[in-house]
Amino acid sequence: MKQVSIIGIGLIGGSFALDLKDYMSGVHIIGIDQNEAHLKEALELEIIDQIGDLDSLKTADLVVLAIPVNAAIKALPQVLELIADHTVVIDMGSTKEAICKAVATHPRRAQFLATHPIAGTEFSGPSAAIKGLFKNKTNIICEVEKTLPVLGEEMLALFKTMGMRLRFMPANDHDKHIAYVSHLSHISSFMLGKTVIDKEKNERNIFDMAGSGFESTVRLAKSSPDMWTPIFEQNKANIIETLTEYIQNLNQFKAYMEQDDFEAVYNEMKNTNHIKQILKGIA
Amino acid sequence: MKQVSIIGIGLIGGSFALDLKDYMSGVHIIGIDQNEAHLKEALELEIIDQIGDLDSLKTADLVVLAIPVNAAIKALPQVLELIADHTVVIDMGSTKEAICKAVATHPRRAQFLATHPIAGTEFSGPSAAIKGLFKNKTNIICEVEKTLPVLGEEMLALFKTMGMRLRFMPANDHDKHIAYVSHLSHISSFMLGKTVIDKEKNERNIFDMAGSGFESTVRLAKSSPDMWTPIFEQNKANIIETLTEYIQNLNQFKAYMEQDDFEAVYNEMKNTNHIKQILKGIA
Numbered sequence: 430m431k432q433v434s435i436i437g438i439g440l441i442g443g444s445f446a447l448d449l450k451d452y453m454s455g456v457h458i459i460g461i462d463q464n465e466a467h468l469k470e471a472l473e474l475e476i477i478d479q480i481g482d483l484d485s486l487k488t489a490d491l492v493v494l495a496i497p498v499n500a501a502i503k504a505l506p507q508v509l510e511l512i513a514d515h516t517v518v519i520d521m522g523s524t525k526e527a528i529c530k531a532v533a534t535h536p537r538r539a540q541f542l543a544t545h546p547i548a549g550t551e552f553s554g555p556s557a558a559i560k561g562l563f564k565n566k567t568n569i570i571c572e573v574e575k576t577l578p579v580l581g582e583e584m585l586a587l588f589k590t591m592g593m594r595l596r597f598m599p600a601n602d603h604d605k606h607i608a609y610v611s612h613l614s615h616i617s618s619f620m621l622g623k624t625v626i627d628k629e630k631n632e633r634n635i636f637d638m639a640g641s642g643f644e645s646t647v648r649l650a651k652s653s654p655d656m657w658t659p660i661f662e663q664n665k666a667n668i669i670e671t672l673t674e675y676i677q678n679l680n681q682f683k684a685y686m687e688q689d690d691f692e693a694v695y696n697e698m699k700n701t702n703h704i705k706q707i708l709k710g711i712a
Numbered sequence: 713m714k715q716v717s718i719i720g721i722g723l724i725g726g727s728f729a730l731d732l733k734d735y736m737s738g739v740h741i742i743g744i745d746q747n748e749a750h751l752k753e754a755l756e757l758e759i760i761d762q763i764g765d766l767d768s769l770k771t772a773d774l775v776v777l778a779i780p781v782n783a784a785i786k787a788l789p790q791v792l793e794l795i796a797d798h799t800v801v802i803d804m805g806s807t808k809e810a811i812c813k814a815v816a817t818h819p820r821r822a823q824f825l826a827t828h829p830i831a832g833t834e835f836s837g838p839s840a841a842i843k844g845l846f847k848n849k850t851n852i853i854c855e856v857e858k859t860l861p862v863l864g865e866e867m868l869a870l871f872k873t874m875g876m877r878l879r880f881m882p883a884n885d886h887d888k889h890i891a892y893v894s895h896l897s898h899i900s901s902f903m904l905g906k907t908v909i910d911k912e913k914n915e916r917n918i919f920d921m922a923g924s925g926f927e928s929t930v931r932l933a934k935s936s937p938d939m940w941t942p943i944f945e946q947n948k949a950n951i952i953e954t955l956t957e958y959i960q961n962l963n964q965f966k967a968y969m970e971q972d973d974f975e976a977v978y979n980e981m982k983n984t985n986h987i988k989q990i991l992k993g994i995a
Contacts, residue, residue, distance in 0.1 A: 547923040567920050596920055603921075609908045610922040614929040619980065620961040621900050622987040624954065625892045627961075636990050637850050637879055638886075639893040640830040644991055646897040648928050651988045654981035662974050671907065672966045676959055678903040678910075683955045691945050697902065698937035704905040705934045707919050708927055 430583075434481060434489040436461045436504065438471040440549060441521050442495030443558025446476045448591045451560065459485045471555040486511040491584075494520040499659035502531040509537040517580040519544050523607065524663040525571040525600040539577040542584050545569045545603065546593060547611070551651040564592035569607075571600040608667035613675060615649045615657060616668070622650035713866075717764060717772040719744045719787065721754040723832060724804050725778030726841025729759045731874045734843065742768045754838040769794040774867075777803040782942035785814040792820040800863040802827050806890065807946040808854040808883040822860040825867050828852045828886065829876060830894070834934040847875035852890075854883040891950035896958060898932045898940060899951070905933035 433449060435442045438460040446458050460477030462468045471477045486492055492508055494501050501522050508518055509532060518541045520528055525543050532538050548566040550557060568588050573581055585595060598606075625647070629636070661668055685693040716732060718725045721743040729741050743760035745751050754760045769775055775791055777784050784805050791801055792815060801824045803811055808826050815821050831849040833840060851871050856864055868878060881889075908930070912919070944951055968976040 547921060549923070549925070551925075566923070569921060594920070606912070606921055609911050610919065610926045613907065614904065614926045616962070616965060617900055617904050618929055619984050620958060620965055621897065622984040623961050623980065624896065624958045626984065626987065626990070628892050628954070628957065629889070636893065637877070638830060638852060638889050639991075640832070640849070642832070642834075642932050643893045643897045645928050645931050646901055647987055647991070649925050650981075650984050651991070652981070654978045654985065657981060658974050658978040661969060661977055662972075665969055665972075669966060669969055671911070672962060672969075674911065675903060675907045676962050676966070678906050679899070679955060679959050679962070682899060682903055683952060683959070686944060686948055686952055686955075689945075689948075691941050694944055695937045695941040697906065698933075698935070698940060701902050701905040701909065701933050702937065704909065704930055707909070708922075708930070708934075 430490040431455065432457050432459065432485070432489050433491045433493065434459045434461060434485045435477065435493045435495060436508070437494065437496035437500075438462050438467060438477060438555050438558075439495065440553050440555075440557040440559075441546070441562075442493060443471060443474075443476045443555040444548070444560070444562035445493055445495065445521070446471075447558055447560040448563060452587070452590050459489070461485070467555050471558075474555060474558070476555055476558055483507075483511055486516070487513060489513070489516055492516060492518040494518065494522075497656050497659045498522040498524050498527065498663050502528050502663075505532055505541065506535055509535055509540060512537070512540065516540060517542060517576075517584060519584060521546055523611065523660045525569070525603045527663040529572050529575075529600040538575055540580060542573070542576045542581055543571040543600065544584070544588070545571070545607070546588075551648055553653045553656065561592075563588075566593055567596055568593040569596045569598060569603055571598060571603050573597055604664050605667050608664055608671045612660065612664055612668050613671040615652060616661075616672060617675065618647050618649035619652075622647045713739065713773040715740050715742065715768070715772050716774045716776065717742045717744060717768045718760065718776045718778060719791070720777065720779035720783075721745050721750060721760060721838050721841075722778065723836050723838075723840040723842075724829070724845075725776060726754060726757075726759045726838040727831070727843070727845035728776055728778065728804070729754075730841055730843040731846060735870070735873050742772070744768070750838050754841075757838060757841070759838055759841055766790075766794055769799070770796060772796070772799055775799060775801040777801065777805075780939050780942045781805040781807050781810065781946050785811050785946075788815055788824065789818055792818055792823060795820070795823065797823075799823060800825060800859075800867060802867060804829055806894065806943045808852070808886045810946040812855050812858075812883040821858055823863060825856070825859045825864050826854040826883065827867075827871070828854070828890070829871075834931055836936045836939065844875075846871075849876055850879055851876040852879045852881060852886050854881060854886050856880055887947050888950050891947055891954045895943065895947055895951050896954040898935060899944075899955060900958065901930050901932035902935075905930045 459481035
C-alpha cells in the first residue's frame, strides 16, 4: 500500500494519518478537505504529505472517509466511481446503517468496508489529531461479509497493527447500541450544559463553584455541532428511544424526591453503582 | 494548633488530614468514625495519629466534620456542647442551609464555620484520600459573619495555605447554585448509567462499544449513595427545580428531533458550545 487519500483531515482522519505513517513505511498520504486552512495546517503539521483532490482517488490504494456522516453518505457512491479496481475504501462514521444502505446495490460495494473506531475527543480539526489515538480502542466493523475478503482482511490486519480490538455486528445493531453508549451521552451533556448556562447566565462567576464532576459530565458539550447534528439525524429513531427512556428515569427520580421517598432515591443510585465494574473494561 | 479531631475519615476527612500534616508541623490528628475498619485503615495509612472518640473533643483545637450531611446536622449541636472555649469547628458538607439552621441559635454558634470545599472524586473511604486534593480548588464559606473573627480568620488562613480559593456567600445561595453545578450532574450521571444498564443488561459485552465519552458522563454514577441521598434530601427544593428545567430541555431537544428540525438541534448545541470558555476556569 503506497498511496492513501484521506477525505477529511480533522481529529479522526488526521489521527489515522499519523498512525499510518508510523506503521506503514513509505506510505504517501494525500489530504482532501473543503477547509483549505485545515489542509495547510495538516501539511505543516506533517499529518499529510500532499494536498490533493478527488483526482488522486484514481491512483489511491486506500481511501479513508473521515467527514461528517451526512457528507459521507453523499460522497461514498461518488468515491466508489472514481477508484481503481484494487482500491479499498473505509469510512469511520458514528452511524453505520445509512452509509451501508447508500451503497447497498453499488457495483463497487465489495470495495467498501464500514468501520467505526470508538475513539475521539471533544476537539476537532487537524490540530486535534493525536498519534496513537486508536490504540486499545474498539473498532466496530459492519457487514464485513459484503467486502471482498482480500481487501477486508488487509484493513482488519491494519487496524490490529494500530492496536485496535475488532468487533463485528450488523449495521442496525451498531446504530441501536451506539445510541445508548455514545449518542445519548452527548445529548445528556449538551442539555446539562444548556440548563446550567441558562440558569446562571447572569452570574457567570458562579462557575467558580463547579468542580471536576461538573466538568466531567459536560465535557462532551464542547463537541462539534457540525459533526453531531447529522449523526443525530441519521440515528433519529434509536436516539429518540434512548431519550424517552432517559427522560422517564429522570422523571421517576424526581417523583421519588417529590414524594420524599429517599429510600427509593438511595436504591436507584445503589443499583447503578455497579457501573464501576462495567466501566473497568473501558480504556 | 496542636490537636485536631476529624469526625469521618473518608475521602474528604482523610485528604484534609494529609494536608494538615503537611502544613502544620507537630499537629496531632485524632480520627473518629463509626466504621472501625476505616479507622484502622486510616491509622495504618498514617492519615491519623490516633483512634479516638467524642471525649477527645474536649481538648481539641480544631474539630472537622466530614460525614454525610444528615449525620452532620445531628452531630454538630452535640459537638458544640463538648468543645472547649477556644475550639473551632468546621464542616465540609455539600449543603449549607440545613447545617447553618441546625445551629442558628446555638450558644456556641460563633465557634462554627460552615465550609464547602469543591473537591472530591467518585471514590470513598480513607484509601481514597489524596494529598493535595484541595490545592487550587474553591472553598465556599457561608455565614462567615456569624463566626468569631479570630477563629474564622485562622481557618481561612489555613485554607489559603492549602492552596484553596475562597468564596463567600449566603447558605441559601450556595445551595441554589450548587444544585446546578454539582447535584444535577450527579443525578444526570446516575440516570444515564441506569438507562444504559437497563437496556443492555442482557448484552453486557455491548459495553465494549462504550468509549471515553460515555465513561466521562457516567463517572459520577460510581459515587456513594450513602453520601448523596442525604444531600438530595437536604437540597430537595433546589434540585427538583434544576431537574425540572433539565427534563424540559431534554424534552425540547427530543421534540426538535421528532419534528425533523435539525437546524434547531444544531443551534441547541452551538449555543451550548461556549461552555468551553466557561470550563477553562475549572482546574
